Amino acid sequence: xxxxxxxxxSGLGTSREYERSTRAACTALGVKxxxxxxxxxxxxxxxxxxxxxxxxxxxxxxxxxxxxxxxxTVATPCPSCLSNLKTARHRMADDGFxxxxxxxxxxPAEKLADLPDVQSVLETLVTRVGLDAIRAKVRQPLAGxxxxxxxxxxxxxxxxxxxxxxxxxxxxxxxxxxxxGAEVVPFPYKVECCGASYGVTRRDIVARLxxxxxxxxxxxxxxxxxxxxxxxxxxxxxxxxxxxxxGGRAVDMPVFYFTQLLGRALGVPDAELGLEQLCVDxxxxxxxxxxxxxxxxxxxxxxxxxxxxxxxxxxxxxxxxEGGRA
Amino acid sequence: MDVTNLESVRDDDFIHAxxxxxxxxxxxxxxxxxxxxxxxxxxAYDIQVSQIMRNLQAGRxxxxxxxxxxxxxxxxxxxxxxxxxxxxxxxxMDVLRHIAxxxxxxxxxxxxxxxxxxLASVRKHGRVYELGVVANYVARTGRVWTDIDLLxxxxxxxxxxxxxxxxxxxxxxxRIFQRYExxxxx
Numbered sequence: 272x273x274x275x276x277x278x279x280x281s282g283l284g285t286s287r288e289y290e291r292s293t294r295a296a297c298t299a300l301g302v303k304x305x306x307x308x309x310x311x312x313x314x315x316x317x318x319x320x321x322x323x324x325x326x327x328x329x330x331x332x333x334x335x336x337x338x339x340x341x342x343x344t345v346a347t348p349c350p351s352c353l354s355n356l357k358t359a360r361h362r363m364a365d366d367g368f369x370x371x372x373x374x375x376x377x378x379p380a381e382k383l384a385d386l387p388d389v390q391s392v393l394e395t396l397v398t399r400v401g402l403d404a405i406r407a408k409v410r411q412p413l414a415g416x417x418x419x420x421x422x423x424x425x426x427x428x429x430x431x432x433x434x435x436x437x438x439x440x441x442x443x444x445x446x447x448x449x450x451x452g453a454e455v456v457p458f459p460y461k462v463e464c465c466g467a468s469y470g471v472t473r474r475d476i477v478a479r480l481x482x483x484x485x486x487x488x489x490x491x492x493x494x495x496x497x498x499x500x501x502x503x504x505x506x507x508x509x510x511x512x513x514x515x516x517x518g519g520r521a522v523d524m525p526v527f528y529f530t531q532l533l534g535r536a537l538g539v540p541d542a543e544l545g546l547e548q549l550c551v552d553x554x555x556x557x558x559x560x561x562x563x564x565x566x567x568x569x570x571x572x573x574x575x576x577x578x579x580x581x582x583x584x585x586x587x588x589x590x591x592x593e594g595g596r597a
Numbered sequence: 598m599d600v601t602n603l604e605s606v607r608d609d610d611f612i613h614a615x616x617x618x619x620x621x622x623x624x625x626x627x628x629x630x631x632x633x634x635x636x637x638x639x640x641a642y643d644i645q646v647s648q649i650m651r652n653l654q655a656g657r658x659x660x661x662x663x664x665x666x667x668x669x670x671x672x673x674x675x676x677x678x679x680x681x682x683x684x685x686x687x688x689x690m691d692v693l694r695h696i697a698x699x700x701x702x703x704x705x706x707x708x709x710x711x712x713x714x715x716l717a718s719v720r721k722h723g724r725v726y727e728l729g730v731v732a733n734y735v736a737r738t739g740r741v742w743t744d745i746d747l748l749x750x751x752x753x754x755x756x757x758x759x760x761x762x763x764x765x766x767x768x769x770x771x772r773i774f775q776r777y778e779x780x781x782x783x
Contacts, residue, residue: 280725280762287756309765312719316672317712320694325777329719332769375776377769424673429685438678464637464673471734471743472707473641473669480637509751548754 274395275342275387276304277333277356279349279501280312285509286349286501288545292530293348293392295543299534300400300408304346307336313355316468327368328375330359334386335378348392348530350426350500354433356389361432391426393499393529394435397443402450410538412452415564416495416556418532419458419488420444421507423500427462438462444529448497451536456491460484465506470513478515481506485524486517494563495525495556497532504528508550525549525556607656611696615653619692625682626650632676632686642666646676646686653689662697668705670694699781710737720774723764728757 282290297304314329334356337345347353362368363383373380390398396405422441430438439462445455465484466477485507488496498504508526516522526549534544546553616623626647633639633647643665644652652660661667667690676686703709714733718726735743751757764770 281727283724283762284727284758285751285756309723311723311764311766311770312725314719315715315725317715318719319691320672320712321698321716322695322777322781323691324780325773328773328777329770332766332773371780374780375773377772424671424675428674429677429687462675464671464675466637467671467673468711469669469671469708471731472705472711474744476638476641476669476671479640509747512746512750548756550750550754 273342273344274302274304274399275337275340275345276306277310277313277337277345277347277352278306279347279352281349281501285505286528288548289348289501289504289528289530292528292534292539292544295539296396296530296534296537297392299537299539300396300405302395302400305340305342307333307342307345308340310336313352315351315355319355319358323362324368324371324375326355327359327362327372330355331363331372331383331386332376332378334360334389335376335382337387338382338385343387344395345387345389346392346395347389348499348501350391350423351502353389353391354425357432360386360389391435391499393426393443393447396533397447402446405447405533405537406450409451409536411536413448413532413536413560414452415560415562415567416453416532417456417493417560417563418448418453418527419456419491419493419496420448420461420529421458421465421484421488421496421498421503422461423498423503424462424464424467426499444497444499447529448532451532453532456488456493458487458491458493460487465503467502467506470506470510474513477506477510478513481510482514482516485511485514488524489516489520489522493524494559495527495553497527497529499529511551523551523555525551525553527553527556601657603655606659608658609656611658612653612656614696615689615692618695619685619689621684621686621689623650623653623684623689625684626654626680627682629681631679631681635675635679637673637675638669638671641669646670646690649693650684650686650689661693662700662702663704665704667693667697668703668708707738707740710734713737716774718761720771721767722761723767723770724762726758726761728759729761 310333314326318326318329369380369383427433427436427438427441436443448455466480470477531544630647633645636646639645670690674687711734714730718730
């Protein structure tokens with residue numbers, strides 16, 4: 272498999288730890304990533320909200336670049352990049368659209384007819400590497416860690432373009448985290464929007480939507496939220512101090528990239544996973560997990576002691592009975 | 598009571614433009630309200646998304662293009678996913694933004710100012726330079742206190758790049774924008 276890699280702009284800045292942990296986890300799993308040479312921005316929402324051919328051209332330049340280095344598939348960690356790259360490729364089937372995009376690019380439109388497929392790094396890991404292979408490589412299971420998997424709104428939607436997992440109730444990240452030894456809590460807001468890039472312009476929107484997500488994770492008893500999107504992560508982690516907590520009860524809720532927990536379970540040193548770059552201290556989650564494990568062990572020990580006492584009592588009663596008969 | 602004579606406000610050219618550019622058949626909407634029920638941002642809208650669909654069918658161009666809702670739509674595709682008639686509602690909302698921008702109608706100036714700052718950064722460097730986008734947005738809007746509370750949280754994390762990551766093909770990207778502008782004014 273010739274896999275091209277599209278890091279996305281935020282990987283050079285606010286989602287540096289996603290970028291680092293993605294590369295570290297892929298290396299640990301033997302997945303080779305070939306960076307698209309001189310890759311450029313996909314234009315994200317500002318481009319598709321302005322004009323679809325512009326968005327298509329900014330995305331297509333990268334897909335053409337991936338094809339040039341002989342790759343048949345492009346993997347990207349960022350759902351916004353994923354959505355733009357995939358949508359561009361999808362729309363390129365339309366002759367009119369392809370011609371329009373061709374007019375914006377240096378390359379002729381013919382090159383745009385057969386572009387590489389695009390997938391998320393999550394999809395690459397669960398479909399190409401596979402859960403069994405990942406499970407076999409787990410060296411440090413995430414025992415006791417209760418996690419709320421949050422996929423974000425566009426990794427699986429719209430379904431006819433994204434063609435991965437269930438659009439409303441995805442389970443790929445649940446399955447991955449379970450394979451790593453974590454306990455996945457029932458989380459009803461898996462694909463509900465966090466408020467996207469409106470934190471800068473309309474903070475009230477992000478405060479409400481991200482607050483609702485964090486509140487649901489809190490109420491489900493999660494030790495942490497696990498995400499696959501740089502923008503979701505920023506809203507839930509960096510902006511956690513700005514959100515409206517339902518019921519007014521704020522907690523410290525660590526927000527991991529799934530690649531960070533994957534790397535940790537695979538035994539990658541924390542320093543390569545950028546855990547220290549998270550805003551809410553990730554140690555809080557690991558501490559809660561350790562406490563959960565200790566509590567469970569204590570409970571099991573108490574149950575075992577109780578059972579042993581009961582057995583001893585029964586034995587004593589039985590021997591007393593026998594003594595009476597004799 | 599707000600009474601409108603639907604015959605007098607119906608703009609057929611507008612209806613056709615939206616259908617053509619979005620590739621969606623607006624007549625398929627039967628007003629079930631699923632899109633509105635699932636829209637996470639409806640609380641901030643002035644017109645709910647199902648009402649936008651109905652106004653589109655009636656050709657009420659001003660009502661739709663002057664709304665705040667089209668700028669507050671988060672592009673999350675809940676509406677598209679839940680439409681029983683397979684209308685890509687999120688794509689319709691995108692196209693409404695395209696038409697409104699072409700006509701210079703923007704009811705939520707802050708949103709487009711941020712987007713413009715973002716695209717200006719892409720055009721200049723080939724990749725987004727996050728600090729530059731925020732600085733540009735602040736300069737254009739005068740909102741100098743934007744997210745100042747987050748600075749002590751993020752600054753020690755070593756994530757914000759002090760400098761842009763320019764690419765070699767910067768000119769190529771600038772040409773894409775230039776051709777886009779030429780096509781637009783043609």
